[in-house]
Amino acid sequence: MLHPHLESSLNKAVAIAEDNHYEYVSLELVLLALTIHNPEAQEILKACGADLSYLNTELLAFCEESLPKVPDSVAGRDDWKPELTMAFHRLLQRAAIQVQSAGKQQVGSGQV
Numbered sequence: 001m002l003h004p005h006l007e008s009s010l011n012k013a014v015a016i017a018e019d020n021h022y023e024y025v026s027l028e029l030v031l032l033a034l035t036i037h038n039p040e041a042q043e044i045l046k047a048c049g050a051d052l053s054y055l056n057t058e059l060l061a062f063c064e065e066s067l068p069k070v071p072d073s074v075a076g077r078d079d080w081k082p083e084l085t086m087a088f089h090r091l092l093q094r095a096a097i098q099v100q101s102a103g104k105q106q107v108g109s110g111q112v
Contacts, residue, residue, distance in 0.1 A: 002095055005038055010092075012037045017082035021075040023068045027087045032059045 002010075012033035017025045034041035035052050042052060074080050 002099065005040055006095065009033045009038045009041065013088075014082065014084075017067075018075075020063070020067075021069045021072065022063065022082055023070050025082050025084050025088050026063075026067060027085070027091065028059055028063055028067075030088065030091065032056065032063070035059070 010030065010033070013029040014025050016029050016033060022029070035045065035056055045052060070080065
């Protein structure tokens with residue numbers, strides 16, 4: 001349902017949280033994943049004047065300072081996964097709504 005590149009970036013955000021033992025997958029981690037792993041997002045951000053190197057550095061510092069971590073004993077368990085924040089859930093919902101809305105517009109205009 002989501003674009004494969006977006007889905008991949010969201011999975012990368014979860015992987016970053018797991019690798020760093022962050023308790024939550026936040027929007028900052030989604031942006032970090034987009035700036036590191038998504039060439040399309042990188043191109044858009046650069047076109048808007050973003051300095052990706054600076055942005056990555058600041059995002060990494062913010063995450064290390066602000067995101068709570070779970071103990072190594074918890075993070076090492078097979079059944080542990082970081083929780084998705086409410087903002088992350090809203091991001092998924094809005095992305096799904098955009099996909100549905102775009103599909104309805106194409107059907108309504110006869111462009112399926």
